[in-house]
Amino acid sequence: MKEVGEKKLSKIVLYFFLIVSALLSVFPFYWMYVIGSNSTNAINKFPPAVIPGTSFADNAAKVFERIDFFGALLNSFIISGAVTLSVLFFCSLAGFAFSKLQFKGRDGLFIFLLATMMIPPQLGLIPNFMIISELGWLDDLRAVIVPAMVTAFGVFWMRQYISSSVPFELIEAARIDGCSNFRTYWNIVLPAVRPGLATLGIFTFMGTWNDFLWPLVVLKDRSVHTIQIALRTLNDVYYTDYSMILSGTFMATLPILVVFLIFNRQFIAGITEGAVKD
Amino acid sequence: MASDQTIQPAQPKRPKKRYSQKVNDRRSGYLFVSPFFILFGIFGVFPLLFTAYLSFHRWNILGTREFVGFQNYSLLFTDDPLFWKALGNTISIWLISTIPQLIAALIIAFLLNQAFLKGKAIFRLGIFMPNVTSVVAVAIVFSAMFGTQYGIINYVLSLFGIDPIHWRGSYFGTHVAISTMVMWRWVGYNSIIYLAGLQSISKDLYEAATIDGANKIQQLISITIPLLKPIIIFTVLQSTIGGLQIFAEPMLFGVGGNYQGLTVTLYLYEEAFTRFSFGYAAAIAWLLFFIIILFSLVNVFLTKKIKST
Numbered sequence: 001m002k003e004v005g006e007k008k009l010s011k012i013v014l015y016f017f018l019i020v021s022a023l024l025s026v027f028p029f030y031w032m033y034v035i036g037s038n039s040t041n042a043i044n045k046f047p048p049a050v051i052p053g054t055s056f057a058d059n060a061a062k063v064f065e066r067i068d069f070f071g072a073l074l075n076s077f078i079i080s081g082a083v084t085l086s087v088l089f090f091c092s093l094a095g096f097a098f099s100k101l102q103f104k105g106r107d108g109l110f111i112f113l114l115a116t117m118m119i120p121p122q123l124g125l126i127p128n129f130m131i132i133s134e135l136g137w138l139d140d141l142r143a144v145i146v147p148a149m150v151t152a153f154g155v156f157w158m159r160q161y162i163s164s165s166v167p168f169e170l171i172e173a174a175r176i177d178g179c180s181n182f183r184t185y186w187n188i189v190l191p192a193v194r195p196g197l198a199t200l201g202i203f204t205f206m207g208t209w210n211d212f213l214w215p216l217v218v219l220k221d222r223s224v225h226t227i228q229i230a231l232r233t234l235n236d237v238y239y240t241d242y243s244m245i246l247s248g249t250f251m252a253t254l255p256i257l258v259v260f261l262i263f264n265r266q267f268i269a270g271i272t273e274g275a276v277k278d
Numbered sequence: 279m280a281s282d283q284t285i286q287p288a289q290p291k292r293p294k295k296r297y298s299q300k301v302n303d304r305r306s307g308y309l310f311v312s313p314f315f316i317l318f319g320i321f322g323v324f325p326l327l328f329t330a331y332l333s334f335h336r337w338n339i340l341g342t343r344e345f346v347g348f349q350n351y352s353l354l355f356t357d358d359p360l361f362w363k364a365l366g367n368t369i370s371i372w373l374i375s376t377i378p379q380l381i382a383a384l385i386i387a388f389l390l391n392q393a394f395l396k397g398k399a400i401f402r403l404g405i406f407m408p409n410v411t412s413v414v415a416v417a418i419v420f421s422a423m424f425g426t427q428y429g430i431i432n433y434v435l436s437l438f439g440i441d442p443i444h445w446r447g448s449y450f451g452t453h454v455a456i457s458t459m460v461m462w463r464w465v466g467y468n469s470i471i472y473l474a475g476l477q478s479i480s481k482d483l484y485e486a487a488t489i490d491g492a493n494k495i496q497q498l499i500s501i502t503i504p505l506l507k508p509i510i511i512f513t514v515l516q517s518t519i520g521g522l523q524i525f526a527e528p529m530l531f532g533v534g535g536n537y538q539g540l541t542v543t544l545y546l547y548e549e550a551f552t553r554f555s556f557g558y559a560a561a562i563a564w565l566l567f568f569i570i571i572l573f574s575l576v577n578v579f580l581t582k583k584i585k586s587t
Contacts, residue, residue, distance in 0.1 A: 017385075017386075024462075028408070029407070029411075031423060032415070090314065101307040103308055104304065119322065120541055122523060122563050125546070126325075126550050127324065128325050145318075164580075185310075206410055208486055217547075217551060232414055240423075249414075252412070258412075272470060
């Protein structure tokens with residue numbers, strides 16, 4: 001009897017702890033909306049407003065006046081979309097070669113590729129800035145897209161995925177039918193690794209969407225700002241108007257949150273696979 | 279070794295075609311992996327070497343350059359208190375954010391792994407959500423929450439009779455505020471990773487321990503943590519590498535009057551892109567790289583030591 005009581009208590013403690021953790025995780029999203037939907041006057045008092053107000057549209061209108069919100073959103077979308085498509089193509093192609101084709105130095109090249117993942121991006125920041133300005137790509141979306149078009153992590157990910165989910169017999173069969181290597185990749189391998197592509201695609205899209213330091217360095221002009229840089233401008237220049245800033249932040253967070261809620265299964269599964277397989 | 283594998287299957291057929299297939303494979307192999315290596319050559323290898331070259335020069339945006347040997351480095355070591363302050367801040371923020379973060383993640387993962395738990399998927403989703411938010415959004419909303427006058431955190435503290443804390447005005451306040459942003463964004467991520475590790479531990483071990491009379495806490499310490507060691511090392515490494523490069527949070531929160539929020543990467547950024555002393559910034563970059571390697575090695579060593587009891 002006593003034991004049952006103890007179990008119940010520990011269950012309650014467990015649920016309580018998890019609920020508190022989940023609430024703490026979600027609270028800042030709620031808070032973005034609370035501040036973003038109240039007037040600055042309602043926020044700047046003690047105790048502050050704790051429930052959503054009715055000024056969201058007003059605050060949002062001020063955001064649209066001060067920054068080119070939709071332009072920035074579009075830039076982020078173009079950059080993230082282009083990087084994602086390119087990463088999916090080049091990384092799966094290289095992953096196919098590393099996993100199914102024989103060529104001299106293959107394993108050595110692959111180890112080299114893994115080693116490059118250890119290098120922190122800051123190390124090349126200044127020379128990369130110089131290269132981009134030599135190319136005349138400052139204030140040009142290409143400055144952010146081109147260096148990210150194929151990544152070591154992506155190649156690694158696709159190689160592991162192709163190795164474990166495309167049997168050699170399938171490749172051999174395609175060859176007997178007279179497929180070239182590229183056709184084998186395009187018609188046989190790509191359709192077979194769709195789930196792996198989906199996970200890599202979500203990772204890449206979100207990572208690029210949230211990138212901050214590099215776009216900050218190379219995209220100075222307002223017309224090429226990504227949504228992150230535009231938010232930062234909003235925060236820097238109009239720092240007293242928190243309601244307006246947070247309505248902008250909320251609107252900028254919403255698209256990525258929706259994408260996450262749709263694809264959360266692939267995303268969470270992808271993270272655990274990456275970590276546990278290492 | 280590995281190259282023998284593919285030659286075998288079709289060998290009995292036509293040796294001639296096999297040979298051309300081999301040549302084909304070699305050609306397409308190099309062709310298919312070349313985009314990565316070309317891009318990495320341009321935006322990876324060259325910048326790495328050029329940063330080293332730059333760090334031995336006095337170099338500014340006008341292109342005037344002068345070879346100065348190790349002067350940038352000796353300046354950093356002997357005559358730049360701001361750099362050491364930035365390093366101190368970075369390490370302090372990293373410690374305050376990483377230690378509670380990994381412990382909390384471990385506890386959450388342990389709880390999420392209980393068999394009787396209902397609504398697992400919802401909890402997992404909620405706890406993971408912060409990780410997809412951009413650093414910029416995180417920094418902005420937490421800056422509002424850590425406001426001195428009207429911030430919700432000071433309000434909640436006041437309910438417990440605690441006087442308002444001037445978060446932007448002190449080392450303690452600034453470091454805690456920035457660390458909180460990091461923690462909020464990464465606890466869920468690490469929990470999910472630990473959870474995957476936990477699920478790979480066999481249930482029999484726990485059953486045996488329960489029969490032997492071990493309680494949950496004892497099981498956590500003597501079964502779970504030792505078996506999770508590789509994954510703990512992975513997360514410690516990731517948080518070390520990420521934590522020592524922290525940049526956006528302090529930049530958006532504000533470094534404060536005493537530079538108490540200045541971090542190494544922020545200092546590098548300002549040297550390079552507001553003062554345009556590329557040579558000096560390059561020296562900072564290399565030093566930061568060595569510090570990251572050093573800390574990673576020490577952490578792996580420590581994590582290996584402590585846990586193998």
